[in-house]
Amino acid sequence: MWLKFEQRPEPSRLMRYLSPLLAVGLMVASGMLLFHLLGKSPAEGFKVFFLNPVQDKYGVAELFLKATPLILCAVGLAVGFRGNIWNIGAEGQLLIGALAGGGLALHFHDTNSMLLLPAMIVAGALGGMFWAAIPAWLRTRFNANEILTSLMLVYIAELIVSWLVHGPWMDPDGFNFPQTRLFQAKATMPILVQGTRVNAGLFIALGALIAGWIFMNRSFMGYQMKVAGQAENAGRYAGFSARRTVWIGMLVGGAMAGIAGVAEISGPVGQITEHISPGYGFAAMIVAFVGRLDPVGIFFSGLLMALLYLGGEQAQQYLALPYSISKVFQGLLLFFLLCSDVFITHRIRWKK
């Protein structure tokens, strides 16, 4: 009698939803093992890493603050990923969105208009869409692989940010340091809970989740994208335009990433610097997949990912572990998710 690994007759719906939970469980278990091997108490490690960050109101607010850009980017990416559009460049779209929105804030730094912030958000979405349109155009016009082009545009976006904050947009009273002036009150997100940093950006993220859910599950376009992603030939036979799938997948991802960029600069950062994003656009890909490319799932995986960031900071302070610990957890999560996903299409059976 031995174990046999075989293909399921059809993919398991149950495993599709159990797989992320299994991955989280395995991540926590191997994390505990890691703490033990490092000579720390696993129970203490668990407490510091997963409970400490959210033990008070401020901590919970920080969790939502940190999750906001992750959720925004992930829900946009999920729309494309469902249609097999592999936008790897959300980080760059986030930055260009931040520049578009931040540019408005700098240009109208003495306005008193309530419209400034909404205008910044719209500009951010357009900026992100513009940056995503380049790989979309290259793909539809020249069939250039969007994985490569969107990724490479991230580095260009980073250099544009760097040039602007070292050059034309540098704070005139900032002693030549590479950053813009601080945004005025009309260009910053209202705080939701006094004494914390959680701001109206969270509502935008929740709104995006709802809009994303409706688009993916209730709209004809969302259905077309899904068909195109799952069965390209069927989609073509049904007359769904592959071009349109590319454009929509890229533009939605770009718009959401651009809004995330504005939410960061008008929220916790309050200006444009070279350090707007510590890689949210990349981390959001893990969020999207752990969340099963589904808005409800993305909400929870966004919070989990945010918790891994916060937990890593706590682990440094209270367990004297190096900062890489959060990266280890992130890596474990993705690794176990990909492993667990095998059981959606395969199963283990006893063979006599």
Added chain:
Amino acid sequence: MNSRKNVVTTLGGLIAASVLSAAAPTQVGFVYVSPVGDAGWTFQHDIGRKEMEKAMGGQVTTKFVENVPEGADAERVIRGLVTGGSKIVFTTSFGYMNPTEKVARAFPDKFFFHSTGYKTGPNMGIYNARFYEGRYLCGVIAGKMTKSNIAGYVGAFPIPEVMQGINAFTQGMRSVNPKAEVRVIWVNSWFDPGKEREAALTLISQGADMVTHHTDSTAIVQAAEEKHKENKNLYAFSYHSDMSKYGPTAQLTGTTHHWGAFYTRTVKEVLAGTWKGTNVWGGFKEGMIKLAPLNKAIPANVKAMVEKEQKAIETGKHHPFAGPVVAQDGQVKVPKGRNMTDAELGAMDYYVQGVASTLPKK
């Protein structure tokens, strides 16, 4: 030299600790921009932290968080240190300025010190070191040692602190060798060993036989050590840390940072309740910068000259930017007869004469 000083300060700390009552130790937090590693900016701050902890002999405990991004996350980390019990927090990178200020306002009974910035408050001080003093002396050595009359300089970003270093090095080099020129390559990163190395190799292939850097890795010293086999007159000057481990033959000396005494003094002042604002910009005189041990390849007369110059800088007899300071385009920035002021140093955005490269256009 260092170890003896450590023993003295440690003894002093022990005595002070035994005299004072056995109150619960005060927690002091540190925020670092990169991993501690084994050389560089953060490494030197961490040495300072350990020296301070030792010198305070049980009166304080310390805690640090490394690799904290300079964006929105910094505020949470600084705040977390405070709510986690730190009474004093040192934040050691420019990008922490606004987050530090925000947290300082929220916790008026705690003390905050930010390195390399310019914003202060009733409970927030700033500190930095006059690295350019060391750069000037490295320039003097380079001017004496070079055969090609070309020095190569790898810079991160053209902010005033880096400009001060390049210009001071050039002033020092030209003070002993008017034919010398300095070439600069910007790598647009504080830490990118690959790019730093490539930049150094480019400068070396352009004829530079003295190389130095204002970036965070050991790549330039290592590159010089490698290429020293081909050109016996190729040398490097380290920055932040003594990097002779990475370039035993190639490193002539270097401008090294020393924060321990400053940290100890500041923490003592805060604990004693005598702290009245900090705006420290210390150089050789305050012991905040030193030259790494001089390579034996440096002739005795040059050594003597450097020692004399260092004394002159320490006592204020000589300033690395004593007038006339002439910019690359011929404009006189500081007239003969006076020294550059701190405000002028803080706004430096030009090359002096002797730098052969031109600044990136804005």
